[in-house]
Amino acid sequence: xxxxxxxxxxxxxxxxxxxxxxxxxxxxxxxxxxxxxxxxxxxxxxxxxxxxxxxxxxxxxxxxxxxxxxxxxxxxxxxxxxxxxxxxxxxxxxxxxxxxxxxxxxxxxxxxxxxxxxxxxxxxxxxxxxxxxxxxxxxxxxxxxxxxxxxxxxxxxxxxxxxxxxxxxxxxxxxxxxxxxxxxxxxxxxxxxxxxxxxxxxxxxxxxxxxxxxxxxxxxxxxxxxxxxxxxxxxxxxxxxxxxxxxxxxxxxxxxxxxxx
Amino acid sequence: xxxxxxxxxxxxxxxxxxxxxxxxxxxxxxxxxxxxxxxxxxxxxxxxxxxxxxxxxxxxxxxxxxxxxxxxxxxxxxxxxxxxxxxxxxxxxxxxxxxxxxxxxxxxxxxxxxxxxxxxxxxxxxxxxxxxxxxxxxxxxxxxxxxxxxxxxxxxxxxxxxxxxxxxxxxxxxxxxxxxxxxxxxxxxxxxxxxxxxxxxxxxxxxxxxxxxxxxxxx
Ligand SMILES: Nc1ncnc2c1ncn2[C@@H]1O[C@H](COP(=O)(O)OP(=O)(O)OP(=O)(O)O)[C@@H](O)[C@H]1O
Ligand SMILES: [Mg+2]
Numbered sequence: 001x002x003x004x005x006x007x008x009x010x011x012x013x014x015x016x017x018x019x020x021x022x023x024x025x026x027x028x029x030x031x032x033x034x035x036x037x038x039x040x041x042x043x044x045x046x047x048x049x050x051x052x053x054x055x056x057x058x059x060x061x062x063x064x065x066x067x068x069x070x071x072x073x074x075x076x077x078x079x080x081x082x083x084x085x086x087x088x089x090x091x092x093x094x095x096x097x098x099x100x101x102x103x104x105x106x107x108x109x110x111x112x113x114x115x116x117x118x119x120x121x122x123x124x125x126x127x128x129x130x131x132x133x134x135x136x137x138x139x140x141x142x143x144x145x146x147x148x149x150x151x152x153x154x155x156x157x158x159x160x161x162x163x164x165x166x167x168x169x170x171x172x173x174x175x176x177x178x179x180x181x182x183x184x185x186x187x188x189x190x191x192x193x194x195x196x197x198x199x200x201x202x203x204x205x206x207x208x209x210x211x212x213x214x215x216x217x218x219x220x221x222x223x224x225x226x227x228x229x230x231x232x233x234x235x236x237x238x239x240x241x242x243x244x245x246x247x248x249x250x251x252x253x254x255x256x257x258x259x260x261x
Numbered sequence: 262x263x264x265x266x267x268x269x270x271x272x273x274x275x276x277x278x279x280x281x282x283x284x285x286x287x288x289x290x291x292x293x294x295x296x297x298x299x300x301x302x303x304x305x306x307x308x309x310x311x312x313x314x315x316x317x318x319x320x321x322x323x324x325x326x327x328x329x330x331x332x333x334x335x336x337x338x339x340x341x342x343x344x345x346x347x348x349x350x351x352x353x354x355x356x357x358x359x360x361x362x363x364x365x366x367x368x369x370x371x372x373x374x375x376x377x378x379x380x381x382x383x384x385x386x387x388x389x390x391x392x393x394x395x396x397x398x399x400x401x402x403x404x405x406x407x408x409x410x411x412x413x414x415x416x417x418x419x420x421x422x423x424x425x426x427x428x429x430x431x432x433x434x435x436x437x438x439x440x441x442x443x444x445x446x447x448x449x450x451x452x453x454x455x456x457x458x459x460x461x462x463x464x465x466x467x468x469x470x471x472x473x474x475x476x477x478x479x480x
Contacts, residue, residue: 050386078391086388096383100401100478109397110387154479172387 001028002064003207004176009058011044018044019055020231024224026176029205033218033239036228037254042211045228046178049209050090051081062087062175086114089169089177093184095161097153103164104149107136107171114172132171139167143197159190163197170201177201179210215258219243227251266440266449273436274456276350280357280422280432285415287358292365296373299366317363322356323424329356330428346431353425357418364414372407373399376480405475412468419461433457 004026011019019041026032034042047053049060051068060068067084068076076084097106111132115121121128140149143163153161162182169177179198183191195217201208202221212218218225218239225242227235227250235242235251246252298310317325330352333341342348376399384394423434437450 052382052385082385082388082390085386088386090386092379092383094377094379096377096379098380098383098398099480100405110384110389113389113393113397152478168387 002026003028003030003062004209005059005061006045006049007059007061009045009048009055009060011041011048011053011055018231019048022058022228022231022233024226024233024236026207026209026224028207030223031202031206031208031210031221032224032226033222034209034211034226034228035213035215035218035254036234040228041231042228043180046090046180046209046211049176049178050088051085052090086172087175089172089174091162091165091169091177091179091182093181095153095158095165095185097161097165097168099153102150102152103140103145103156103160103167104133104136106153106164107139107168108132110168111136111171136167136171139170140164142200143167144193157190158186159193162186162194166194166197166201170206175207177206177208179208179212181211181213183212183214215243215255227254229254266452269436269439270433270449270453270456273431273433273453276425276430277422277432277456278460279350280353280425280430281418283354284357284361284418284422287354288361288365291358291362292369295362295366296369300370300373314363314366317360318367322360322421323427325360326353326356326424326428329359346429349428349430350425353428353430357421357425361414361418365411368407368410368414369403371410372403375406376402401475402480405478405480408468408472408475412465412472415468416461416464419457419464 002025005023006025007023009019009022010017022041022045024032034045036042044053048055055068055070057070058068059066059070067087098109101109112129115125115128115132118128137146137149140146143166145160145163145167148156148160148164153164156164162185166182182198183194186194191214195214198208198210199217199221210218210222220239222239224236225239226233227242227246227248229250235246235248242251243255246255295310295314298306299314301307301310330342330349342352380398380402381394384398389397422432425432426435429435433453433456434450437453440446440449
């Protein structure tokens, strides 16, 4: 079953075209790894999926429903966009945890605020909040932080902070979880613990889009690999195809830089 | 003698406190209004507001007091503020509020711009509304950032209140000085320093406590 279809996405900033006719599909439980050199548009693509940027053309379809269509001139309200965002989760390179909340508070905050919009919140808020709290604790346990729940972000290592950020993104059960170079801001000795968590999510069939420079990881975990260059999808396929027998000149040159690793 | 000096200084100090309190009361919100102007998307508005802030921050408060007190009279040809002390006091408060609001607006701006963009983006991605992002994520981080520079300005204001003297507002220095003319003793003037020290000391302690309260997280 296809969860995500990205069709012909283009994005311009002023006169520079950063994404050019980008498209891919993602089945339920699949992991897609997006690789490519700096400035190729990977972050911009994830930002489009999360409605932090608005594509100039193209469609975003989730579970068969057209969430976004640049050609329809229906103006999306702030509130519409907010709802659409809930189909996606995003884990940032720089974690972006809320510093004034504990690890647990970070994971719970958005869920608690959304719960207030429910019709039965006033009558039932104790039970609702309890479910949110238990769910958040479970998620922190899953990412290996059961003993750090009450700590504030500045009391955690980078790897721990990123694991909290992953739990926070999972708390709203998005259809697709996106990662933007989740280990790039970490010391090398801390990348392993974060990659391990992402791997365990893949094992549990979490649908994910992962932008990464960790080629070995992409090869191991991804079901599909997309190589982007200069805003184009240059090549895509299974990890064996893209890493094993790249067809495009640009892919070969890009991968050569990692071949000695 | 000491008793009567104290009574007179206390009276002056009450005025000092009034200037201090009213200035803060006016400048906190007016600073917010100014920061909306100086960060506005409307270019003309932004330029006008930034120009005003530049003028106010670039000239002495003493000059501003004189212009606000004497300026309207010079232009309109009559004594705008009246001849009572309450007119002078009002003029002084207006000058102080405008001056401090401009300084505060710059502190607010620094505090708001200092919060990384990723904070509000993280909130957006989690389906939070703009209002929720501001009140639940951004606000406390801004407060934490602005408390130390605001504290400095507030302590400066304690001492700046004495400038109101140039338009004959009877604050504490004025009270101290009258003893030189009336009885020829100078120590009451010097003694006003004790008031300032005590007052700024108490404020320093309170501000320190506030900073400590906000120390449970780091930005
Ligand atoms: N808000 C913006 N305004 C103008 N140009 C932008 C903006 N955001 C990104 N760009 C440009 O778009 C291009 C693609 O940027 P993007 O961040 O998507 O690349 P990336 O593939 O994520 O690179 P990296 O590997 O360095 O993270 C770059 O040339 C960048 O300068
Ligand atoms: Mg990037």
